[in-house]
Amino acid sequence: GNGAPQGPAPPLGLRVPCGPWDPGARARALGSGLCSRSHPPAPARPQAPRPLSLSSRCGAERRPRSARLRSWPARGAEPRWVRAGLRGGAAPAPAGASSGASSGGFTPCLSFSPAGLRRWLCSAAPAPRVCVVGSGPAGFYTAQHILKHHGGALVDIYEKLPVPFGLVRFGVAPDHPEVKNVTNTFTQTARSGRCGFYGNVTVGRDVTVPELQQAYHAVVLSYGAEDNRVLGIPGENLPGVYSARAFVGWYNGLPENQDLKPDLSCETALILGHGNVALDIARILLSPLQLLRKTDITDSSLAALACSKVKRVWLVGRRGPLQVAFTIKELREMINLPGARAVLDPADFTGLESAVKDASRPRKRLTELMIKTALEKPVEMQAGAAGAAAPREWGLKFQRSPQEVLPSADGSRARGVRMALTRLEGSGDSAKAIPTGDVEELECGLVLSSIGYRSLPLDPAVPFDSQRGVIPNSSGRVEGVPGLYCSGWVKRGPTGVIITTMNDSFDTAQSLLEDLQGGVLDISPSREGFGLVESILHSRGVRPVSFSDWEKIDAAEVARGKAAGKPREKIVDPAEMLRIIGH
Amino acid sequence: MPCWAGLQQDPSTIPLSILPSCFPSLLPPSTPREAVLLWFFPFLPPILPGCMYKCLIKLSLHQRTAQGTGSRMAHGILGLLRPLQSRLSASRTRLVLLCAETEQHQGPARGWAERAFSSTHQDAPGESSSEDRVTVHFINRDGERLTTTAKEGESLLEVVVNHNLAIDGFGACEGTLACSTCHLIFDKDTFQKLDAISDEELDMLDLAYGLTDTSRLGCQVCVKKWMDGVTLRVPMDVSDMRRQLEVGKQSKQ
16 A cells, blocks of 8 residues: 555545555555566467467566465465455444444444454455456446445456446447546446456457356356347348447447448438437537537547538437437437427327326426427527528437338449338337338438347357347346346346446346355355466467556547547557557 | 555554454464464453553554554544453553544545545534534435435535445436436425426436435535435335335245
């Protein structure tokens, strides 16, 4: 303990007081240091596992002999004082706040003792080791909850990319920086001594789930949804048709979508879907450039949007206004977007005022806002404000189901979409759209299908429900596989905002803690944790990225963004990320 | 360094001697140093005079104070010693408690945990001006009642965070109206006297679990003098409701 904490002002919301923790404390405790020899850049990962040799360890963090051979405590574990850090919530009750459970007499529970002392005194069992696969909000909230409510557990988070935070970094729109404040609490969790972060490790390829189950007492799968649902209509693969997931990944700097190069040279864009992702894309397409320039949107997408000719965006959905999936905050933002005009057909909203009279408050307010916008006369825009050009437009179209994407004359790109008009059967969320037989054609050059994300199976050892696209589970416990848990979108399906994922992750963490307490999760066999995984990764030529490495990448991104007046300039090439940290 | 990291590094200055004598069976030594600590120090209390205890504690606390953890250590020692008053002589205990208490207010507050604690120590009754402190009660999801005093003008989110109250997942977006995790339920009278709610707050509240007619977001409500003694409830979340349902189902079977 020799460092004051670096970094920004205290993050609110995190209940794990990690104190003045030096991010490198854990590494230093193990006595590791970087190899001082210089090396050529790391070769591409070989397909066959390579034998472990001295050369393969060069450049790796080497642990001194004494740390490796130490038998007391268990090999590969950090010293106790690093592990048994402070517990949030179980911190000594400050004088100002009294919890109901204060005990004045002599009790073994030691409610006023320093937390680490309590752990030192009360446990002779080995520390439970938990592995979390995925470093998005689901992974971090699960880890946070486990660390907070179990004074001795050690949690390791694995991530396939070199950079953490998942959809908070790659899914949240660039003009919503407040939502990204959750990364502050994730950073504190990752910096705590009992949490390890290992990026650049693809579970399922670099290390399998059975191997993780050998190394850890419990494995939590929080790898989210990396694929999207397909429309299943002819013409879907024409140039000009993209999935919303790929488009969002493109402007948010997700490495695999950087080659998207969407064609923005048409005037009309069609977005299929009535969710928040659809509204996000519409807003990014129509936002004035000077607003986007100050966000962390990637430079290349900013350049593409500067040349964009898109003036009109239609959001098309199969069902009616009472079934829209977007939320009122995003709709309000769209209505108030400078330089853009909302075009809603009042005919779509006749009779709805009375229909929502008894609906829940969120649905009622959302529908009322849509009705109000539809009935409002369009405000005459001043010549100076919007410039000489007509304002951009966006609108909602209801009860239209896409049947075919129509190709242009030479068949080289999309030129429009044929849609079947539908009628609704039933009401509320369970209403079904039935085609009436009538069709309508809408001309457009850009089609974005925003009909939902989808999870993919990770490993043959993990059961997967392909129909629903989730891992079968009950309260986060994977069915049929003891010691395996899941949280986040891969558990519940790809819907919801951060609070949904937070509650869901706490639910899984609670199940895991209950299993630990009840003995269902057996922690008597001592597991090596990352010690075992490290040797597996070495043998496969994989070099994990630590959290302090990510902080170097983070600092580089922030420094590059400063010059342009952006919060950060995201690095989109994983090879460049690895070069920055010297891998 | 955690405050008690020093335990391993400087065993001779830690007044842990009391503990081994109480329940040695709970102390599995994991290093040779710990084994020495365990077996040697039970013999210390009768041997050392009271003044040496004072010096030991002052020494250890000054060390910790340099890292800003003195106040935490002081509380820890207070807590340890209180139940054991009968074992030590009264005078010795008084000395120890005196030292521990005087150490509370020393030490620079560094790191946000220390900052949290030092602000709490300012709240300790009798030690600061109580005219502008407002007492607020929170009932968290486990039914625990958490009481704290807040400064007028602080938002309820700041109160929860600064006083490190045991409420899971509170204030994810740090007060920027981008989530609904600081959702609190007020009683009817208090709710009606609050400032008008904005559209933006209503929009985010729409997404909250367990929404009631007297719900507000904690980051938008500031503590006022007339709120002295108010009780706020943290609503249950979906997983809590799901668990309740499961428990109900099991009890019916």
